[in-house]
Structure formats: structure tokens, C-alpha cells
Amino acid sequence: MHAETLGPLRRPASRWLSLALVLPLSLTLLLHPVLLLDSRGQYSHGVLMLMLWGIAAGYVHGVGFDPQARAWRLVFHPLLAWSLMALAYAALLTP
Template sequence: MPRVADAPAPSRLHPLSLLIAVAIMLVCTLYPPLMVAPDGKADHGLAMALFTAMSVAFVRGVGFVPRARAWRWLFSGWTCFASLAVAGWVKFLH
């Protein structure tokens, strides 16, 4: 049987990514003051970085790997790490 070059790899769960996504979801849901700026208003930059990391981690965590290279890069662990780093940097600045 000939092998198809674009055949997707079998999907498998990524427990660490899934754990990160669930942790971000629970922390942001149970403790929303985490995403408040010092002036008492919502910190939209921090929220965007955290929710981007959460979304990427959920997609990666359930084992979905897109075929297109750009989407694969966007939903990679590196993007999740970069988003978490941005969130930490934004929180540190406040």
C-alpha cells in the first residue's frame, strides 16, 4: 500500500498542554482580580495573552495538529509558551 505524503499523524493527547489550559481556565474563572490593572480597570493585554495561551494549549492538548504549516506554528507549544511569557511580562510591569 503506497504511503500518502500528506497523511496526518494519529492524534494523541498532550497532557501538559491540557493541564496548562485547564489551569489558566480555572484561575481566570475563579480569581478574576488577577487580570485587573493597578488602576482597577480590566487589563486587556494580560487577558488577551492568557486567553491566547489557554486557547492554544486546549487545541494542542486535545491532540489536534493542523496540516497547514502556518496553523501548525500558531497552535504549537512555542506559541503557548510565548503567550505565557508575554502575560508574565505584562503582569510584572504592573
């Protein structure tokens, strides 16, 4: 199927964007999780859960998987993934 006939969120450029956003986050969590500690030296489990949800949704969208069920489409929607990944980047960049 040609990219012109796909919706803007199903085009290869948006899928590459998802992968470009998710790879540094997942590598950070894997290789240097200390960056996620707060000022008290603890993890914020709520932020971590949302971050992992964004990473999972980013991978689902980035590799080209399109869920058929409405519930899964909402859970793994790319706009939700990008929003959660933005939250993750904000959490990583704030001291």
C-alpha cells in the first residue's frame, strides 16, 4: 500500500519518529536507570509506569503493528505514545 493512501499516523515517517523517540528512552532505562531517581533517591512508580506504557506503545507503532480491536488501538495510539514519551523525557530532564 502506498504511503499517500495511509493516514498520517500510519505513514513510515511517523513510525520512524516513534522509533527515534523510543530508542533513547529504552536504552536509558536499560543502561542507566539511576537517571530516574528523584531527589530522595527513590523511583516515582507512577511516572515510571506511564513511561513504560509510552515506550511499549512507541514500539508497537514504530514496528508497524496496527491493532484491530478498538481498545488496543486506544491503548497503543501513537499520539498517546508520543505524549507519554514527552512526559518521560521531561522526567529525565528535570533534576
